[in-house]
Amino acid sequence: MSPAPISPEAIGLLGGWLADRVLADPRRGHPVALFGSWAALVESRTHRDSRAAGVLTETIVLAPVLGLGVAASRLPPAGRAVATAALTWAALGGTSLRREGTGVHDLLVADDLAAARRRVAHLVGRVTDDLTADDIARAAVESIAENTSDAVVGTLVWGALLGPTGVVVHRAVNTLDAMHGHRSARYARFGWAAARLDDVLGWLPARVTVLATAVARPLRAGEVVRTARRDGRRHPSPNAGPVEAGFAAALGLRLGGRTVYASGAEDRAVLGTGGATTSADLPRAVALSRRVGTISLVGAVGLRVLAGVTRGRRPRPPQRSRPRPR
Numbered sequence: 357m358s359p360a361p362i363s364p365e366a367i368g369l370l371g372g373w374l375a376d377r378v379l380a381d382p383r384r385g386h387p388v389a390l391f392g393s394w395a396a397l398v399e400s401r402t403h404r405d406s407r408a409a410g411v412l413t414e415t416i417v418l419a420p421v422l423g424l425g426v427a428a429s430r431l432p433p434a435g436r437a438v439a440t441a442a443l444t445w446a447a448l449g450g451t452s453l454r455r456e457g458t459g460v461h462d463l464l465v466a467d468d469l470a471a472a473r474r475r476v477a478h479l480v481g482r483v484t485d486d487l488t489a490d491d492i493a494r495a496a497v498e499s500i501a502e503n504t505s506d507a508v509v510g511t512l513v514w515g516a517l518l519g520p521t522g523v524v525v526h527r528a529v530n531t532l533d534a535m536h537g538h539r540s541a542r543y544a545r546f547g548w549a550a551a552r553l554d555d556v557l558g559w560l561p562a563r564v565t566v567l568a569t570a571v572a573r574p575l576r577a578g579e580v581v582r583t584a585r586r587d588g589r590r591h592p593s594p595n596a597g598p599v600e601a602g603f604a605a606a607l608g609l610r611l612g613g614r615t616v617y618a619s620g621a622e623d624r625a626v627l628g629t630g631g632a633t634t635s636a637d638l639p640r641a642v643a644l645s646r647r648v649g650t651i652s653l654v655g656a657v658g659l660r661v662l663a664g665v666t667r668g669r670r671p672r673p674p675q676r677s678r679p680r681p682r
Contacts (some may be wrong), residue, residue: 363663363664366514367655368438372448380451402416410548417528422524425525428440429519440519444512450646457497458638494633501602512636516660570602571651580602584598584602586606587628605628609630609637612626
């Protein structure tokens with residue numbers, strides 16, 4: 357029996373992850389930004405204050421993305437590996453996320469509070485104008501945790517399960533949630549579809565992120581899982597809650613609390629039982645995010661390789677011999 361070929365998706369996921377480490381996100385012409393422009397164009401013509409309009413909008417916006425993913429999945433193995441690598445690189449945001457977190461830390465250390473408030477606004481959707489230094493650090497750590505799941509683990513999980521189709525659809529849905537999934541007057545009903553679809557696709561990656569966080573901090577593994585289950589369910593997001601609670605336990609911090617958005621203030625549940633977050637915790641959060649991403653990559657590539665080996669060892673059905681004519 358000949359050895360099973362290496363999975364093109366496994367090669368693509370690894371190649372895309374390496375490209376993100378080396379190249380990060382392009383400053384101009386990012387595919388996700390182009391997708392956002394497409395989504396905004398559709399929204400400008402279909403927006404109504406109703407759930408039905410939101411469902412229609414998401415369907416129209418996602419149709420070409422789904423088509424792109426399916427087309428990439430049907431390429432020959434070499435082309436599928438290249439397409440998966442390119443799409444994975446475009447979808448991943450781990451390196452840029454860690455750079456933003458490090459940038460916020462450096463500004464806080466330099467006591468440039470005004471610049472730190474502006475920089476952390478790249479990571480969060482909350483109002484940052486009046487945040488204290490510790491508030492900025494907390495916001496950055498919470499965003500690093502949530503986006504590790506959304507922009508790193510989610511891409512790898514869905515790439516492992518569904519190949520390039522999973523990569524592009526998950527990233528597109530997550531982007532639409534960031535654009536439409538707000539509780540503002542404009543999006544309260546219209547954004548319902550985007551928010552719920554993102555909850556569905558983000559459910560598995562969030563739980564994988566918690567497990568990867570536990571693996572990354574083996575001495576705190578039990579506490580990570582317990583805190584994610586106990587405190588995560590009290591968070592308004594079914595996916596961000598467990599992830600942020602897991603990071604809080606892994607880092608020995610206390611996250612959550614009062615958070616102010618443009619739509620109003622929210623008194624969120626406290627996640628974890630550690631100390632308050634300070635600027636010194638940002639490098640630790642960045643390092644944890646990197647480890648969680650690496651662990652998830654190993655798991656995703658391993659899953660695709662295992663699937664390829666299993667498929668290669670599957671016995672072929674016996675060929676029936678045709679009767680000879682007499």
